[in-house]
Amino acid sequence: MLRLLFALILFALPATAQEDVADLSPLPGWEVHATDHDFNTLVQRTRDAIGAHGLAVVTQAGPTGAAARRGIEIPGNRVIGAFNNHFAVRLLRQSTEAMIHAPIRFYVTENADGTATLSYIAPSTLLSPYETAADVASELDDVFAAIAQDAVAR
Template sequence: MLLRYLTFAAIFAWPAAAQDVADMAPRDGWVVAATPKPFDALVEQTRASAQVGGLAVVTVAGPTGAAAGRGIDIPGNRIIGLFNNDFAVRILRLSTAAMIEAPIRVYVTENTDGTATLSYKLPSAVLAPYVTEAPALSDIAEELDAAFAAVAQAATQ
C-alpha cells in the first residue's frame, strides 16, 4: 500500500517539479555562455554564425513550438546540429562508431529573466570515448573545439 502511495505521489509531483527548472548551469565538458540576447535572437544568430566556424546547420529541433500547440507553455528550447562533410569523411576514415555523434549540437535555452544561453558539449568530450580506438580523432576533436568556439563567439557577441 505504501509503495502504491509513493508511486502515485511521485507521478503527480513530477510535473510540478519539472516546471521549476533553473537556467542552464555550467558543467564538466561543456561550454555554457549566458547572453543578454532574447531567445529567438540567439537562435537566429547561432544559425547564422555556423559558417564562421566552417560548419553548416544540419538539424534543428526543439519542443517549445509543439508544446505550445498542445497548450503547454515552456521556456524556449532549441537544439541546433552543426557539422560539415569534411569532418564527416575524416572521422569515418578513423572510426565508423564515432560518426554516431554527428552532428554535434549546440543548445539554446531561454532563461527565467527572458535572456538566452548558448551551451554545447565540447566536441573533444563528445569524441573522447572513441579516441582509444582511433587516436587521430583527438586532432579532429581539437579542430572541432576551435570551430565551435568560433561559432559561439560570433553568436554571443
C-alpha cells in the same frame, strides 16, 4: 446545475499552463555562454555563426512549439546540430563509431529573465572515447569556440 458549475470552472482556467523549467547549469565538459540576447536572436545568431565558420545546420529540434500547441508554455529551447562533410569523412576514416556524435549540437535555452544561453558539449569531450579521433576533436573544439564567440558577442 453541476454541468454549469463545471463549465464555469473549465472556462476560468488559463488557456495555457506554464511549466517551471530551470535555467541551464554548467556540467563537466560543457561550454556555457550566458548572453543578454533574447532567445530568437540567439538562435539566429548561432545559425549565422555556424555558416560563417564553414559548418552547416544539419538538424534543429525543440519542444517549445509543440508544447505550445498542446497548451503548455515552456521557455524557448532549441538544439541545433552542426557539421559538414569534410569533418564527417575525416572522422569516419579515424573512427566509424565516433560518427554517432555527428552532428555535434549547440543548445539554446531561454532563461527566466528573458535572456538566452548558448551551450554545447565540447567536441573533445564527446569524442574522447575514440582516441583515433583526437585531432578532429581538437579542430572541432576550435571551430565550436569560434562559433560560440561570434554568436554571443554584442
